[in-house]
Amino acid sequence: MTGERSENDPMDAAVIAARLAEIEARFGGALTPEQREQVRGRIERTLKLRAAMRTAPLTNADEPEIVFAPYRASA
Amino acid sequence: MSIHNRDKFSFATVTELGRQIRSGGASPTELAEHFLERLDWIGRQLNAVVTLTPELALAQAAQAEDELAAGIDRGLLHGIPYGAKDLLAVSGYPTTWGAAPFAEQRFDHEAAVVERLREAGAVLVAKLAMVELAGGFGYEQPNAALTGPGRNGWDDGSWAGGSSSGSGAAVAAGCVPVTIGTETWGSIHCPSAFNGITGLRPTYGRVSRRGAMALSWTMDKIGPMARTAEDCAAVYVTIAGPDSADPPTRLQKDAPPDHGEPFRFGVVRGGCEHAQPEVVANAEASLDVLREIGTVEEVELPDFPWDAAASTVVIAEAASAFEEFITEGKAAGLTAPEDRAGLYHGLTIPAVDYIRALRIRRAGGRAMDQLLIRYDVLIAPTYPHVAPPIDQPFATYFDREQRRNLGGLGNLCGLPSISVPNGFGERGLPTGLELLGRAYGEERILAAARAFQHKTDWHLKYPSHHAT
Numbered sequence: 001m002t003g004e005r006s007e008n009d010p011m012d013a014a015v016i017a018a019r020l021a022e023i024e025a026r027f028g029g030a031l032t033p034e035q036r037e038q039v040r041g042r043i044e045r046t047l048k049l050r051a052a053m054r055t056a057p058l059t060n061a062d063e064p065e066i067v068f069a070p071y072r073a074s075a
Numbered sequence: 076m077s078i079h080n081r082d083k084f085s086f087a088t089v090t091e092l093g094r095q096i097r098s099g100g101a102s103p104t105e106l107a108e109h110f111l112e113r114l115d116w117i118g119r120q121l122n123a124v125v126t127l128t129p130e131l132a133l134a135q136a137a138q139a140e141d142e143l144a145a146g147i148d149r150g151l152l153h154g155i156p157y158g159a160k161d162l163l164a165v166s167g168y169p170t171t172w173g174a175a176p177f178a179e180q181r182f183d184h185e186a187a188v189v190e191r192l193r194e195a196g197a198v199l200v201a202k203l204a205m206v207e208l209a210g211g212f213g214y215e216q217p218n219a220a221l222t223g224p225g226r227n228g229w230d231d232g233s234w235a236g237g238s239s240s241g242s243g244a245a246v247a248a249g250c251v252p253v254t255i256g257t258e259t260w261g262s263i264h265c266p267s268a269f270n271g272i273t274g275l276r277p278t279y280g281r282v283s284r285r286g287a288m289a290l291s292w293t294m295d296k297i298g299p300m301a302r303t304a305e306d307c308a309a310v311y312v313t314i315a316g317p318d319s320a321d322p323p324t325r326l327q328k329d330a331p332p333d334h335g336e337p338f339r340f341g342v343v344r345g346g347c348e349h350a351q352p353e354v355v356a357n358a359e360a361s362l363d364v365l366r367e368i369g370t371v372e373e374v375e376l377p378d379f380p381w382d383a384a385a386s387t388v389v390i391a392e393a394a395s396a397f398e399e400f401i402t403e404g405k406a407a408g409l410t411a412p413e414d415r416a417g418l419y420h421g422l423t424i425p426a427v428d429y430i431r432a433l434r435i436r437r438a439g440g441r442a443m444d445q446l447l448i449r450y451d452v453l454i455a456p457t458y459p460h461v462a463p464p465i466d467q468p469f470a471t472y473f474d475r476e477q478r479r480n481l482g483g484l485g486n487l488c489g490l491p492s493i494s495v496p497n498g499f500g501e502r503g504l505p506t507g508l509e510l511l512g513r514a515y516g517e518e519r520i521l522a523a524a525r526a527f528q529h530k531t532d533w534h535l536k537y538p539s540h541h542a543t
Contacts, residue, residue: 031419063437
């Protein structure tokens with residue numbers, strides 16, 4: 001399974017722009033133009049991952065694989 | 076090729092070295108000195124070494140010698156030299172995580188695996204090179220390590236693989252008989268396959284991660300890399316087991332005792348797609364061998380977005396594990412230019428995407444277990460290609476999106492797997508075969524790998540230009 005959406009999708013393009021803006025707001029001065037392009041490409045890839053994951057037919061009953069054990073010290 | 080008389084230690088297995096120690100053919104001190112010398116000479120040429128540990132090694136070797144002389148035998152690893160990937164803490168020495176910003180980092184404790192190997196009498200001779208921060212920042216070419224690009228044990232113009240680069244190259248070049256590597260996604264199997272050695276990735280939670288760098292809390296595993304499955308088994312049984320400081324190790328389940336041959340092999344449909352011709356030919360020849368020890372059927376993997384979920388987990392967890400390092404601008408000190416801004420995107424992944432990946436892990440893990448009830452071992456080429464050239468971006472040699480067979484699902488679901496050498500391919504470089512098993516089924520995949528190696532001799536091959 002692979003993600004089909006990309007920067008060409010208007011909604012994805014908006015999300016990419018928003019996430020890039022968040023990163024630039026936090027670290028903008030630290031990014032060179034080349035790094036900015038690299039970060040943009042990697043954000044785009046995470047959106048493809050997101051789209052690919054939405055192809056899995058999960059239901060409300062499909063829980064995340066998390067084991068949480070409330071802590072109590074032995075003493 | 077067989078072990079050359081002039082160099083009876085360098086390419087010997089742990090089992091053979093143990094026999095030599097007990098027959099008087101070698102002393103632990105002699106072995107420690109021999110491998111320290113080779114690491115300093117050949118290992119450094121391959122950029123496989125971060126730090127040699129001669130003071131510790133010679134003290135441990137002397138202790139092993141004294142104990143064995145007094146009739147105290149701690150088992151197969153007693154007096155055997157080993158190397159550890161440099162993300163495992165060892166007090167008294169730097170633990171660099173392969174990264175320049177951590178070049179002076181020191182811990183006052185030792186990793187659980189180092190502790191267990193010490194208790195078994197093994198002798199630590201070196202901390203070995205690795206891709207910076209275990210490759211979590213998205214490196215795209217081999218020059219992504221504090222110690223320079225990891226060179227392949229068979230050809231120093233090719234990459235050693237990553238992220239346990241030094242561990243793979245050092246074993247292949249006869250610089251150490253066994254090493255401890257780690258894998259989040261491919262970091263034991265890649266250098267094992269590329270260097271023609273055997274690498275075991277245990278079930279998630281089998282081996283304590285205490286004292287190891289965290290890249291991905293739910294995907295990091297620690298395992299042995301050696302010449303043979305038998306040697307991997309000897310180390311595995313030593314380092315595996317519960318540790319109160321690493322909660323997932325307390326959830327381990329027992330698998331039934333192994334029942335030997337015949338094995339039920341499932342060959343992954345499409346597993347050779349996009350593979351180099353020699354990789355395909357070697358896989359087909361390997362299947363002929365497997366038919367001698369079991370049944371072989373083609374299987375269809377459950378249809379889940381394995382790689383997307385695994386990527387999401389690793390990126391999100393790594394971004395969290397290194398959030399301060401990233402936000403404080405320290406990634407600018409990394410070696411690979413593409414790593415310096417490599418995880419900013421991970422800071423923007425929504426929680427709902429991460430949780431979706433964990434839901435896929437649960438549903439997919441159950442589907443895989445149902446499949447693995449019917450088959451003892453799933454089979455596919457470890458990688459569809461041999462090691463890429465050392466001086467080129469990976470993208471010029473292979474498509475990373477097409478490189479994955481069992482890696483994404485195996486690591487997402489935490490399943491045990493072993494890579495064994497199964498021939499040679501382009502540029503005379505080794506190829507590997509992956510054997511993946513059911514959760515906590517290490518014994519079964521080790522038995523299958525041992526049976527395969529009893530009928531083949533790929534694990535006995537070594538780069539003759541490194542023999543002395």
